[in-house]
Structures are given as structure tokens and as C-alpha cells.
Amino acid sequence: MITLDKDIKSPFYEQIYAQIKNNILHGYLKPGEKIMGTRSLAGLLGVSRNTVDRAYQQLSVEGYILSKQSAGFYISDLPFAFPVEKKVEAPKAKPVSVPKQKSVDVKYDLTNNSYTNNLFPVKIWKKHYQYALDVISSKEEITSLQSFQGDLSLRSEISRYLERIRGVKCSPNQIIITSGLQQSIDYLCLFLGDNQPSVLMENPTYPKAKEIFIKNNYNISYAPVDEDGIKIHDVMGSRHYGFVYTTPSHQFPLGMTMSLERRYELLKFAKDNDTYIIEDDYDSELRYYQRPIPALKSIDYYEKVIYLGTFSKILAPSFRMSYIVLPSNITEAFLEKFKNYNSTVNLINQIVLSEILASGDYDRLVRKMNYIFKKRFEAFKEGFKTFSIPLSITQNVSGQYFLIELPKEYDENDKHSLIEKALEHGVRVYDSMHFWHEDFTCPSNSLFLGFSKISIEDISDCIKRLRLAWDS
Amino acid sequence: MITLDKDIKSPFYEQIYAQIKNNILHGYLKPGEKIMGTRSLAGLLGVSRNTVDRAYQQLSVEGYILSKQSAGFYISDLPFAFPVEKKVEAPKAKPVSVPKQKSVDVKYDLTNNSYTNNLFPVKIWKKHYQYALDVISSKEEITSLQSFQGDLSLRSEISRYLERIRGVKCSPNQIIITSGLQQSIDYLCLFLGDNQPSVLMENPTYPKAKEIFIKNNYNISYAPVDEDGIKIHDVMGSRHYGFVYTTPSHQFPLGMTMSLERRYELLKFAKDNDTYIIEDDYDSELRYYQRPIPALKSIDYYEKVIYLGTFSKILAPSFRMSYIVLPSNITEAFLEKFKNYNSTVNLINQIVLSEILASGDYDRLVRKMNYIFKKRFEAFKEGFKTFSIPLSITQNVSGQYFLIELPKEYDENDKHSLIEKALEHGVRVYDSMHFWHEDFTCPSNSLFLGFSKISIEDISDCIKRLRLAWDS
Numbered sequence: 001m002i003t004l005d006k007d008i009k010s011p012f013y014e015q016i017y018a019q020i021k022n023n024i025l026h027g028y029l030k031p032g033e034k035i036m037g038t039r040s041l042a043g044l045l046g047v048s049r050n051t052v053d054r055a056y057q058q059l060s061v062e063g064y065i066l067s068k069q070s071a072g073f074y075i076s077d078l079p080f081a082f083p084v085e086k087k088v089e090a091p092k093a094k095p096v097s098v099p100k101q102k103s104v105d106v107k108y109d110l111t112n113n114s115y116t117n118n119l120f121p122v123k124i125w126k127k128h129y130q131y132a133l134d135v136i137s138s139k140e141e142i143t144s145l146q147s148f149q150g151d152l153s154l155r156s157e158i159s160r161y162l163e164r165i166r167g168v169k170c171s172p173n174q175i176i177i178t179s180g181l182q183q184s185i186d187y188l189c190l191f192l193g194d195n196q197p198s199v200l201m202e203n204p205t206y207p208k209a210k211e212i213f214i215k216n217n218y219n220i221s222y223a224p225v226d227e228d229g230i231k232i233h234d235v236m237g238s239r240h241y242g243f244v245y246t247t248p249s250h251q252f253p254l255g256m257t258m259s260l261e262r263r264y265e266l267l268k269f270a271k272d273n274d275t276y277i278i279e280d281d282y283d284s285e286l287r288y289y290q291r292p293i294p295a296l297k298s299i300d301y302y303e304k305v306i307y308l309g310t311f312s313k314i315l316a317p318s319f320r321m322s323y324i325v326l327p328s329n330i331t332e333a334f335l336e337k338f339k340n341y342n343s344t345v346n347l348i349n350q351i352v353l354s355e356i357l358a359s360g361d362y363d364r365l366v367r368k369m370n371y372i373f374k375k376r377f378e379a380f381k382e383g384f385k386t387f388s389i390p391l392s393i394t395q396n397v398s399g400q401y402f403l404i405e406l407p408k409e410y411d412e413n414d415k416h417s418l419i420e421k422a423l424e425h426g427v428r429v430y431d432s433m434h435f436w437h438e439d440f441t442c443p444s445n446s447l448f449l450g451f452s453k454i455s456i457e458d459i460s461d462c463i464k465r466l467r468l469a470w471d472s
Numbered sequence: 473m474i475t476l477d478k479d480i481k482s483p484f485y486e487q488i489y490a491q492i493k494n495n496i497l498h499g500y501l502k503p504g505e506k507i508m509g510t511r512s513l514a515g516l517l518g519v520s521r522n523t524v525d526r527a528y529q530q531l532s533v534e535g536y537i538l539s540k541q542s543a544g545f546y547i548s549d550l551p552f553a554f555p556v557e558k559k560v561e562a563p564k565a566k567p568v569s570v571p572k573q574k575s576v577d578v579k580y581d582l583t584n585n586s587y588t589n590n591l592f593p594v595k596i597w598k599k600h601y602q603y604a605l606d607v608i609s610s611k612e613e614i615t616s617l618q619s620f621q622g623d624l625s626l627r628s629e630i631s632r633y634l635e636r637i638r639g640v641k642c643s644p645n646q647i648i649i650t651s652g653l654q655q656s657i658d659y660l661c662l663f664l665g666d667n668q669p670s671v672l673m674e675n676p677t678y679p680k681a682k683e684i685f686i687k688n689n690y691n692i693s694y695a696p697v698d699e700d701g702i703k704i705h706d707v708m709g710s711r712h713y714g715f716v717y718t719t720p721s722h723q724f725p726l727g728m729t730m731s732l733e734r735r736y737e738l739l740k741f742a743k744d745n746d747t748y749i750i751e752d753d754y755d756s757e758l759r760y761y762q763r764p765i766p767a768l769k770s771i772d773y774y775e776k777v778i779y780l781g782t783f784s785k786i787l788a789p790s791f792r793m794s795y796i797v798l799p800s801n802i803t804e805a806f807l808e809k810f811k812n813y814n815s816t817v818n819l820i821n822q823i824v825l826s827e828i829l830a831s832g833d834y835d836r837l838v839r840k841m842n843y844i845f846k847k848r849f850e851a852f853k854e855g856f857k858t859f860s861i862p863l864s865i866t867q868n869v870s871g872q873y874f875l876i877e878l879p880k881e882y883d884e885n886d887k888h889s890l891i892e893k894a895l896e897h898g899v900r901v902y903d904s905m906h907f908w909h910e911d912f913t914c915p916s917n918s919l920f921l922g923f924s925k926i927s928i929e930d931i932s933d934c935i936k937r938l939r940l941a942w943d944s
Contacts, residue, residue, distance in 0.1 A: 061765060062766065063731045063733060064732060120609055125605070126602075133598055133601075137592055146789075146790050179651055179816030179817070180814060190687060207812070215662060257533065259535045260548065263535075293534055294534070318819035319818055320816050320817060321818075341654060342652060344816055345651070346790070347791075
């Protein structure tokens with residue numbers, strides 16, 4: 001029995017189609033059974049024959065009914081008995097929200113993953129976006145699949161920027177635009193295509209990078225670090241590594257800069273052992289006091305350094321634009337390997353960023369961010385001086401986080417108690433444990449605090465809460 | 473000898489820094505050597521002492537010089553003899569352009585990878601972009617690393633869209649936003665994490681999908697297709713496949729729709745063999761005549777179908793936004809696997825797309841595109857009727873391409889000669905060879921023509937050129 005309902009939004013032919021289909025699926029109409037002709041059904045339902053025709057046509061195309069030459073329509077022979085149409089959860093107006101870790105009321109989250117909202121340069125982005133959209137919408141590129149490497153104008157701007165700010169000289173051809181650090185590392189792993197792939201990482205290191213090596217089945221070894229950076233001598237000769245992953249400008253999370261001596265040692269190690277160094281230069285632009293240290297890549301005389309940069313720290317973490325700078329002698333092989341890949345980065349955004357770099361707005365943004373983060377860092381540094389438990393902050397001249405060293409005699413329990421007490425007072429601070437390879441190698445007296453998500457006005461209140469939590 | 477040049481853009485302290493560094497790197501200043509004090513050098517150069525201090529500070533930080541307590545500055549002990557600063561290719565104003573295949577003057581490129589420019593919905597995009605930017609720039613999300621899954625509002629809109637247009641019922645939680653088909657497949661391969669991974673593909677199939685399985689070291693088997701789609705019976709029992717990759721709505725590149733019978737067979741096969749079906753529904757919205765055929769996913773009673781959708785065909789290939797719909801019973805495990813990953817898709821673009829879907833603009837765009845492509849297809853179909861060599865066009869009711877069947881007696885040489893002759897007349901048509909698993913399985917009398925990049929006004933001229941090329 002087919003019923004039509006004028007109050008339902010869907011047109012009559014759709015209602016007819018859906019009801020016959022349901023009847024078939026529920027077994028009310030059996031394979032081989034003849035159904036009413038279009039003229040009769042149209043008459044019965046009081047609709048035009050055209051409406052029924054359209055419904056039958058759709059049922060035919062989908063294979064539910066067969067039209068036999070001048071003999072009418074029959075239910076098709078479905079290949080096997082069929083369960084009644086499954087009940088699936090319909091999309092809800094209020095969909096399931098992602099579960100958030102929010103047992104207590106956190107007023108200040110001292111993370112380094114998010115920013116305060118006011119930092120997104122909405123005016124600059126909007127201005128250049130409008131321009132880019134007008135230009136690009138008349139161009140062929142917008143409607144084409146892009147090449148894997150990314151937009152040439154953006155790559156050219158990046159090469160100029162790198163020379164200007166990081167001392168890195170490279171041609172645009174050595175640059176690949178990616179959707180973030182993780183994708184950059186993923187491509188590198190794929191490129192190496194080692195059978196027994198192996199990477200040497202610093203201990204401690206950046207967990208989101210480590211994750212990608214794990215995904216690619218890499219055997220991960222660890223090199224210790226001291227105040228001068230990675231101690232490559234300690235692991236020399238032990239085995240061959242495809243990559244050494246390192247953060248020379250600003251060791252993550254300890255914060256120190258790799259010394260020149262260690263840099264040269266590392267370059268020589270890479271040359272002697274035919275290993276590529278992955279230099280993750282994640283926040284090197286954010287350097288409060290001195291000019292930024294030139295990148296390791298700037299002294300890559302042996303063509304062994306793969307440089308990874310990102311725009312997330314200046315624009316916004318949600319922008320998802322990063323890049324790889326390859327040594328020139330592997331660029332061709334790299335591009336050959338990925339010749340059937342398309343870029344995963346939205347083209348308009350690439351053009352906009354290219355405009356922002358070319359206009360000088362990006363450099364101005366960097367300076368602004370440096371100023372803001374410097375102020376925040378100094379406010380924390382000053383604030384912690386007033387605590388009665390003696391805290392020291394890692395010597396830090398850049399970035400958006402620092403480590404707190406608690407008194408030497410503090411153990412794991414003391415540390416956890418401080419984290420909990422802080423939380424009770426509305427401040428989330430982080431255990432630095434998960435940056436270390438194994439728990440026991442992590443100093444038990446160290447906490448991780450990021451200040452990207454707390455505004456300068458709130459820092460004194462945050463400090464007050466922490467003092468209340470920890471000094472009592 | 474240090475010289476300062478007022479005409480150089482860089483400030484004096486930078487010039488001092490750079491020249492001392494160069495002197496060290498070139499060996500003019502030796503390790504252990506004492507250098508002039510800041511006061512003396514400042515006097516000598518006629519600059520403030522502050523300027524020299526800043527240069528020395530930078531050299532210290534980078535490890536080139538050492539400050540000895542009240543004994544002045546010394547050149548550091550560099551770890552090994554150092555080559556003279558390498559000459560690297562400086563970024564050029566006119567950078568190397570990507571080599572393009574352009575030996576002849578191609579007036580009409582009958583590809584399916586690009587669009588005519590006028591198709592990008594610039595007004596709609598701009599309107600919603602401005603709105604989204606205003607809304608989002610005051611929100612926390614913009615400045616946070618996003619969750620792997622992508623924006624919830626977009627996922628909710630996709631779930632509504634899929635139910636409306638493709639008959640697929642799913643919750644937003646089953647959806648993952650990705651940067652394109654290739655990334656979608658990449659994630660699926662990673663998720664399965666099979667030791668001896670194996671995929672069954674149709675022959676012929678989509679090369680860009682195949683590429684990703686190859687990258688993930690998949691063993692690829694092939695199933696034949698006929699006018700009803702994949703013939704799964706022909707390969708049953710031969711081995712276990714992790715995935716079957718298929719294009720049920722519009723077989724690529726043959727153009728037919730998988731019959732209902734074959735769909736049920738395939739679902740049963742997946743259930744009996746514990747195999748996941750990857751349904752690539754790449755252009756199913758573009759259906760000129762009937763309502764779109766519901767997706768295979770809409771009858772996924774056994775929860776074995778992974779649905780892949782994309783927005784490239786309606787917005788623009790350069791947008792890089794696609795999605796995965798997972799069976800609900802593997803969603804949790806999938807999200808767990810990727811919990812340390814971040815989304816690679818720009819957040820603002822996700823919000824904009826969500827607005828476009830919610831406003832009904834997307835559905836209107838789909839209808840507009842259907843109309844445009846239908847007109848283009850019909851113009852070609854009509855045009856080819858006028859040829860003296862009998863050509864038939866694959867029965868096609870959707871999409872942006874078709875195959876031409878040449879007379880049966882045509883062999884490889886005849887085909888290549890037609891391709892060349894077309895090119896001589898300014899029209900690029902494609903050999904369909906590379907869609908087939910092995911050359912010999914490809915019919916020698918078939919050509920691939922896309923009509924996404926040719927406007928309706930140009931089709932008669934294009935036909936004229938082809939007729940001139942082929943009929944003479």
C-alpha cells in the first residue's frame with residue numbers, strides 16, 4: 001500500500017520510490033512478482049503518469065525492479081535473503097561531542113598547544129585572503145589538482161624568508177609544502193623506505209614526532225642531551241640510523257640551544273655514517289633576546305640536513321601549514337618518489353600565506369609575537385621568585401613554554417601532589433614525564449608549563465593561585 | 473678587517489657579527505685567538521659600544537667566541553677543520569618552474585583533473601568565508617590544535633548531507649575529515665596494519681588510489697568487471713583481502729553503475745571473508761538524469777563498508793577536503809589508533825564548508841554542476857555522431873569523462889595514431905591504458921576523454937578539430 005503525503009518535503013515520485021523499495025527490502029514484494037503498471041498506479045494515487053514513471057525508472061536503475069518488454073514490471077531476483085532494514089543511529093541535531101578532560105574547573109591551562117584567541121591575526125589574514133581570492137579565482141590553478149610540491153610563489157617566499165631569518169639558503173625547488181609536522185615526517189619516512197628503519201632521537205623529545213616514527217615501524221634509539229644539546233659521541237658506532245631527529249634551536253622540552261661544537265659534531269656524524277639529520281625548527285623565530293640562532297641547515301656543508309619549518313606558531317595551530325627543505329642532492333629523487341601524489345594543502349591558503357610573507361606582514365607578526373611571549377615569560381619568571389619553595393625556571397630565551405625545576409629532594413609523589421594542588425586551584429600544569437623515553441630517565445622534580453594560552457593580564461592571578469596551592 | 477656599510481640594509485651589529493663569523497669560518501681567526509674588546513672595536517668603527525656588544529653576544533650564543541671573565545673574548549675551539557663556506561644556489565627572483573608537458577600547442581585538454589575556471593563558486597565561498605572568519609576568530613578553536621577527526625559542525629552537516637543525497641545514515645562520530653582521497657586511503661591502510669596486507673581492486677581502476685596501496689606495500693589483486701560491475705565470484709576463495717576497493721556508483725573509468733545483485737554479492741563476500749569494502753564515491757552526486765543511486769554504504773547491513781567522499785568535484789580540485797565514513801563498530805578503535813594525530817585540514821575552511829552545506833548552497837551548487845556537465849556531455853555525444861569512423865561513447869549518466877570505443881578492428885597503432893593526430897590539431901585525448909592492471913587486459917580500441925576543463929562554447933570547435941584529425 002502506497003500512501004502519498006503532501007506535508008512531507010520530498011516529492012511524490014520519491015515517496016513512491018521509497019515505499020516500493022522498502023516493500024521489497026522487507027520481503028512484502030517477492031522476487032519475480034509483477035507490480036502494478038505505471039498508468040494504473042498513477043490513476044490509483046491521483047498523480048501524473050510521469051511521476052510514477054520517474055519512480056519506476058529509479059527503481060530500475062538501482063536494480064530493484066525489471067522492466068520486461070511490453071509486459072510490465074517485476075521485482076528483481078535479489079541474490080540472498082535479506083535482513084530487515086537496519087536501524088542506524090540517525091544524525092542528531094545535537095551530535096555527540098568529543099569527550100573532554102574536564103573534571104575540575106580549569107581557569108588557566110598552562111599548555112603549549114593552544115593560543116589565546118586574540119593572537120590570531122584576523123585582519124591581516126582577511127586582507128590578504130580577499131586579495132588572493134580575487135586573483136586566484138580567475139586563474140587555472142584553483143580548479144586543478146596541484147602538484148605535490150605546493151605552490152611555487154609560496155615556496156619562493158619561504159626560500160627568501162629562510163635566508164633572511166634563519167640563514168638558510170635554498171632554492172624553491174628544495175621546498176615541499178605540507179599539512180603539518182607529522183605529515184612532513186611521514187613523507188620523509190616513506191622516502192627513505194628503509195627495510196629496517198631506525199631513528200635516533202633526543203631524550204627527552206617531542207612526542208608528536210615520535211608518534212610518526214612509531215607509525216612507520218621505526219626502531220627508535222635515544223641519545224642523551226646536556227646543556228649543550230645532543231651528545232652524539234655517546235651513541236657513535238652503535239648502529240646505523242636512517243635519521244637523527246633533533247631540535248637544535250630550542251631543545252624540546254628542555255629549552256637549550258645546541259652549541260656550535262655539538263652542531264659540527266652532529267654534521268660530521270651524519271656525513272661519516274650516511275645519516276640524515278631532521279632539524280625540527282619548530283619555534284626558532286620566537287626568540288626574545290638575541291637575534292635568532294641560524295639554523296643547523298645554514299651550515300649544512302655535507303647536504304645531510306633536512307629542515308622542517310612550520311607556520312603554526314605564528315599564524316595559529318589550526319592552520320596546518322608546514323614545510324620541508326630538502327638537501328639539494330636528494331630533491332630530484334624525492335619528487336620522483338611522490339610524483340603521483342597531490343598536495344594536501346588548500347591552494348588559496350598557500351597563496352594567502354605567500355602574500356603575507358611578501359608584504360612584510362609576516363615579519364611584523366613574528367616581532368609582535370616575540371614581544372608578547374617575552375612579556376608573558378618574564379611575568380612568570382618574576383612571579384616564581386616570590387614563592388617560598390625554591391623553584392628555578394629553565395634558562396629560556398624563546399618559545400612558549402618552560403620547565404620548572406623543583407627542589408632536588410622532591411620525588412614523584414611530591415610532584416604529583418603539586419600538580420593536583422594546582423588543579424584544585426584552577427591551574428593545569430603538566431608532568432614533563434611523557435617527553436622522556438622511559439619514566440626513570442625523567443627527573444622527578446620537573447614540571448612543564450606553557451604560556452601560549454594565558455594572557456598577560458591573567459598571569460598575576462595564575463601565579464597567586466599557584467602560590468596559594470604550593471606554598472601552603 | 474671589519475668594514476661597515478651604511479647602504480646595506482642590515483644594521484651595523486649584524487654586519488659586525490657576520491664579518492667576524494666569516495673570518496672564523498674561513499680560518500682567518502684561529503681557535504684560542506683573542507679578539508679586540510668591545511670598547512676598542514666600537515671606537516675603531518665609530519659605533520656605540522652597545523652595537524658591538526650585541527654582535528659579540530650573538531657570536532657567544534652561537535658558540536663562535538667565548539667570553540672569559542674580565543679577560544676579553546676568544547675564538548672558540550671548533551671541533552674540526554672546516555670547509556670554506558659553501559656556495560649554495562641563492563633563491564632566484566625567477567625560480568625554476570615545474571616542467572610542463574607542452575611540446576605542442578594544446579588548445580583543448582580533455583582531462584578530468586582540472587576544471588574550467590568559471591566553475592569555482594567564488595561568490596559563495598567568499599560570502600561564507602567572511603562569516604566564518606568573523607565567528608571563528610573570537611573562538612578558541614582557531615588557536616588550538618584540532619582533534620584528528622575534524623570539526624564537529626562540519627561532520628554533522630556531512631552526516632545530514634549523506635542521508636539526504638546518498639541514503640547513508642551515520643553519526644558525525646563515524647566521520648573523519650581528511651585532505652583528500654589519498655590521505656583517506658593512507659589512514660585506512662595504517663589502521664588495518666596488516667602484516668601481509670592485500671587489497672582487491674577492479675580492473676581497470678583509479679591509478680591515484682592504487683598508488684597509495686603500493687606505497688603501503690599492499691599486495692594488489694584484480695577482479696574483472698563487466699557491465700554490472702565487479703565480478704566478485706571470479707576471485708572468491710583465492711585468498712584473504714584486507715580491503716576491496718571499488719567505485720560502485722560510477723565505475724572508474726568504465727562509467728557503469730554496479731547492479732544491485734552485484735552489490736549484495738559483494739556485501740556478502742565482505743561479511744563471509746571478513747574484508748572491508750572501500751567504497752570510493754568520488755563523483756556520484758554528478759548524475760544527470762536520474763536521482764543519484766544510493767551509495768553501497770546505505771545498505772551496509774553487516775558494517776563492512778567504508779565510505780569515501782570528497783568535495784573536490786563540486787568546489788574545486790585544489791580544495792583538498794574529503795572524508796571517511798567508518799562502520800560504527802570500528803570507529804572507536806580507529807580513533808584510538810590516531811589519538812596522537814592532528815587533523816591536517818585547515819579549520820577555517822572546515823567551518824566555511826559546514827556553512828555552505830547548512831545554507832543549502834552546496835545542494836544548489838550540485839544541481840548547477842549537474843546541469844553544466846550534462847550539457848557538455850550531450851554536446852560531445854551529439855558531435856561524435858557526425859564522424860565518418862563509427863565511434864561509440866560509453867553509456868554514461870554521470871561524472872566528467874567518458875570513454876570512446878573505436879571500431880573493433882582498431883589496434884594499438886591505430887589508437888596511438890588517433891591520439892597523435894588529435895594533438896596535432898590542438899586536442900589532447902588520453903589513452904585509457906594506464907587504468908588497466910596490465911596492458912594486454914586493456915582494450916586496444918578505447919580512449920579516455922574528460923570534459924571538466926572545456927567550456928560548452930568550445931565543444932563544437934573541439935569536435936570540429938577531432939573530426940578533421942580523425943576523419944581525413
